[in-house]
Amino acid sequence: MDASEAGTILIVDDNPRNLGLLSDTLTGSGFEVAVAVDGARALRLAREGMPDLILLDVKMDGMDGFETCRRLKGDPATAAIPVIFMTASTDLSADRVKGLNLGAVDYLAKPFLDEELLARVRVHTKLRKLTMRLAAQVEERIAAEAALQRLTQELERRVGERTVALERALEGLTQAQAQMATVIRAAQAVSGEIVLDDVLDRLMRLTLEHAGARKCVLVLSRESGLVIEASITSDPDTVVLGLSTPVGPGADLAVSLVEEVASSRQSVFVWDTSRDARPEDARYLAGKGPRSILCLAMMCQGELIGVLYIEGDAAPEPLLATQLETLGLLASQAAVAVKNALLYGHLADMTSELRRSNERLETEVARQTEELRQTNERLQRELVERARAEEERARAEEERAALQAEVIDAQSARLAELSTPLIPITDHIMVMPLIGTIDSARAEQALEAALNGVQANRAKVVIIDVTGVTVLDSAVASTLMSTATALRLLGSKTVITGIRAELAQTLIDLGVDLGAVVTKGTLQSGIGYALRQAGDGVAGLHVNGNSARNGGAAGRRNGHY
Secondary structure, three states, X not given: OOHHHHOEEEEEOOOHHHHHHHHHHHHHOOOEEXXXXXXXXXXXXXHHHOOOEEEEEOOOOOOOHHHHHHHHHHOOOOOOOOEEEEEOOOOHXXXXXXXXXXOOOEEEEOOOOHHHHHHHHHHHHHHHHHHHHHHHHHHHHHHHHHHHHHHHHHHHHHHHHHHHHHHHHHHHOXXXXXXXXXXXHHHHHHHOOOOHHHHHHHHHHHHHHHHOOOEEEXXXXXXXXXXXEEEEEEOOEEEEEEEEEEOOOOOOOOHHHHHHHHHHOOOEEEOOHHHXXXXXXXXXXXXXXXXXXXXXXXXXXXXXXXXXXXXXXXXXXXXXHHHHHHHHHHHHHHHHHHHHHHHHHHHHHHHHHHHHHHHHHHHHHHHHHHHHHHHHHHHHHHHHHHHHHHHHHHHXXXXXXXXXXXXHHHHHHHHHHHHOOOEEOOOOXXXXXXXXXXXXXXXXXXXXXXXXXXXHHOOOEEEXXXXXXXXXXXXXXXXXXXXXXXXHHOOOEEEEEOOOHHHHHHHHHHOOOOOOOEEEOOHHHHHHHHHHHHOOHHHHHHHOHHHHHHHHHHHHHOOOO
């Protein structure tokens, strides 16, 4: 991506790791990146660098993201810079509403994908550049319209001034009413035209008619120099327009005379070319043979508009003063008319160009508007797809959590069952072997398992074997005594087997009273005792008689039997 198209991004985050990751992602995609670790530096960098987009973290030490955004939007210099909030907050809806109310254009919830970040950044930087480009075009259009208005006002002012000057000139011409009427009619005829070709055609015909000439040529002053624009002859009576022939060697007129009038800005009348012609024009005059030449300077407010060149075949006598004055006035009015026509042509060209510019601008605005609409629609679709994906992922997470909880509960139940197994020996005898460290929770489990087993199987004797127990404290011992008491209430006797010397010493040190329960040294002796108590003694003793007898003997030696 071209850097001018990518734009500049200001990242504001007080976490250096986040700054590094975001900076690498954006610079890798062609963006220019500036970073700030707090709100104050972000405000300064935004005013100095005028980035195309600001990525602003919500949670920051000191000035948070919301306050930073409020100050950015409150500063006219940075108010137009788009801001995208970034947050890891769980209360996303409230933060989003608050951020949008402060003027943010978008919101990103952490963690987010690089593709999502780049897509949103590209959209908003492009919107920013298009908006700035459109604003510049609007400013250009306003400036052009203002220039057109000024030009129109200047034209109206000049027309007004020239009209006033003409009125003053007409008021001063009181001596020759006939000639003045002619000038007025001619001036009206010329002034009634606004298109340059129409003005020149009317001017050529009027000049030829009132001067009694055989040939008239209109020379205009252009930036490139003097140029022949129109000519007319008495035979045939045809006006030729648009000649655009430079005045120079080979031109069909007395060149030096025209150049003299253009330089001095004073009209010149040569009434006898055979005596007063300029030497430079001798070759031209020798071939054409005009008897007289009148060159009128066409002046408008001190500006030379052109030269009205008139050739005649009259007798070599000077024109009357009133005739010269009439032709001079005609030249002056012609200058005004030609100047106005030139201004009108320039204005028409500018208006046409402005209209074409407006059409191009409207076309471009329409195209960019359509692009913006398509971009917004694509962004909306992406947001909807993103929301749908988030919902599906949330449902999957909930289902996984529920399944995990079920597995954990099943495992806990199985572990509890394995930690306190209850093994039936006969229909009336059950054994619960305890192994390892017995804490309060496991002792409670043993109590619950024993009570449930006795109630379910109607057992008469429950043997609790502690041969494999390594640690036994007072709380556990108290729970075992409570178990024996509870079993006795259910009509079952409790026999504790496998008490080693160290456990016996621990029970004595803890002050536990074992008088309410039967204790046996080994599990075998406990089983033998239980068989006799339950009425199943013969079969049970026959199975392991030696062990039972040994266990019984040990029990008697210990004083517990």
